[in-house]
Each structure stands twice: as structure tokens, then as C-alpha cells.
Amino acid sequence: MIEITGLYQSYKDKNVLNNINLIIEKNEHCALVGRNGAGKSTLIHSMLGLLPVKKGSIQLGGYSHKKGEWKKIVSYLPEKFHLYPHLTGEENMRFFASLSSKEIDEKKMEEKLRLVSLWDDRHHQIKGYSKGMLQRLGLGVMLYYDTDILILDEPTSGLDPIGRKEVLDILKSLSGKTILMSSHHMDEIKQTCTNVAFLNEGTIIKYTVDDFMSNHLQEVGKK
Numbered sequence: 001m002i003e004i005t006g007l008y009q010s011y012k013d014k015n016v017l018n019n020i021n022l023i024i025e026k027n028e029h030c031a032l033v034g035r036n037g038a039g040k041s042t043l044i045h046s047m048l049g050l051l052p053v054k055k056g057s058i059q060l061g062g063y064s065h066k067k068g069e070w071k072k073i074v075s076y077l078p079e080k081f082h083l084y085p086h087l088t089g090e091e092n093m094r095f096f097a098s099l100s101s102k103e104i105d106e107k108k109m110e111e112k113l114r115l116v117s118l119w120d121d122r123h124h125q126i127k128g129y130s131k132g133m134l135q136r137l138g139l140g141v142m143l144y145y146d147t148d149i150l151i152l153d154e155p156t157s158g159l160d161p162i163g164r165k166e167v168l169d170i171l172k173s174l175s176g177k178t179i180l181m182s183s184h185h186m187d188e189i190k191q192t193c194t195n196v197a198f199l200n201e202g203t204i205i206k207y208t209v210d211d212f213m214s215n216h217l218q219e220v221g222k223k
């Protein structure tokens with residue numbers, strides 16, 4: 001479960017988040033939606049401790065953002081992430097896996113490489129991978145960490161329709177995970193999420209996906 005209460009955030013004198021209150025239940029898949037500049041990244045960065053929280057509280061899986069324990073149960077896939085082009089897919093995964101544990105769980109690594117459909121390409125240097133393959137590898141690394149809470153920033157950004165479908169199919173297949181995913185694509189939100197957290201003028205209103213699609217698309221400039 002994710003619980004955000006009375007969160008404010010600003011850059012110098014520019015208020016971006018104004019009393020954010022949001023609950024995302026355990027195993028819920030929730031989209032974070034808002035116009036460009038609404039503050040989605042600011043919210044995600046606050047949740048991940050990348051921006052200091054001066055006012056408000058954030059609980060991730062029951063752990064306060066003020067203590068470090070939440071890091072064990074949360075993983076984050078940024079819109080842009082760094083992989084090592086001269087290493088193979090498997091070597092990249094091995095490297096990132098080694099950051100979280102001393103011993104690599106070979107079975108889990110195979111399972112995740114298969115889940116993201118990169119098993120057959122695992123020995124190829126990733127400089128030859130397509131954008132979609134790179135995104136799936138990022139997703140595979142995230143899933144290797146096997147955390148309860150996944151936070152994804154525009155996971156299909158820059159992908160072609162086939163690449164998007166492959167990523168979405170993986171996200172749809174995940175059960176037993178609490179997911180917060182920022183997205184501008186209503187079709188993918190409909191496919192992967194049950195709820196929408198709509199960030200507008202510094203506050204959040206939560207809707208079911210159906211209610212949001214039927215009654216609020218014009219507010220995000222999609223109708």
C-alpha cells in the first residue's frame with residue numbers, strides 16, 4: 001500500500017504539489033496522469049526520496065519515507081535509465097542484480113529474462129538491442145529486485161506500437177504487485193490499470209479508470 005498525506009512540494013517559490021492525499025491499495029495498479037508540468041515527476045521523486053519532503057508524510061508498504069526500510073520493497077524504472085552498451089543483456093542484468101545482493105539468483109535471472117522475452121538474446125551486446133528490447137531489459141532488472149511496489153515513469157515512452165504492446169503485456173501479466181505508473185497514453189492505462197490518480201493544479205483526485213475515461217478526459221486535454 002502507498003499512502004501519501006498532506007504532501008507539499010515546491011521549487012524555490014514555485015509551489016508544485018499542494019496538499020496531496022493519495023492511497024493506493026496493496027496490489028492495485030494505478031496510473032498517474034496529468035498535463036505536462038503538472039508535477040508527476042515531482043511527486044514520484046518525492047516518494048523516492050530524490051527530493052526532500054518538507055511537509056507531509058509518505059508511507060510505502062507501511063514504512064515511512066523518513067526511514068530507509070522502504071527501499072527494500074520499492075523499485076523504480078525511470079523514463080531514461082543507464083545500461084552498459086558493451087555488455088550483453090545478461091551481463092547488464094547480472095551487474096544490476098549484484099547491486100542488491102551478493103549472490104546472484106541464477107534461477108530468478110533466467111525467469112525474468114524469459115518473462116521479458118530476452119532469454120534468446122541474452123548473450124548479445126545491448127548496443128544492438130532495439131529501444132523496446134532495452135526497455136524490456138530495464139523492466140527485467142526491476143522485476144529481478146522482486147519488490148512489492150513498482151513505480152514506473154512513462155514505461156512505453158518512445159516505443160513503437162509493437163514495443164509498446166510487448167511492455168504492456170508484461171505489465172498486465174504482473175500480479176501481486178502494487179504499481180504506480182505515470183503515463184500520457186489512455187489506451188495503455190485502460191489496459192493495465194484499474195484506477196487513475198489525476199494530478200491537477202497541485203492536488204490529486206482518484207477515479208476508477210472507467211469513470212475517468214467517461215467523464216474527465218477533457219481535463220487532461222484528451223477530448
Ligand SMILES: Nc1ncnc2c1ncn2[C@@H]1O[C@H](COP(=O)(O)OP(=O)(O)OP(=O)(O)O)[C@@H](O)[C@H]1O
Nearest residue numbers: 011012014016034035036037038039040041042043
Ligand atoms: N528542478 C526544478 N527546478 C525548478 N522547477 C522545476 C524543477 N523541476 C520541475 N520544475 C517545474 O515544476 C513543475 C512540475 O514539473 P514536473 O517535471 O514534476 O511535471 P511533470 O508532470 O512530470 O511533467 P511532464 O509530463 O512534462 O514530464 C513544472 O512547472 C516544472 O517546470
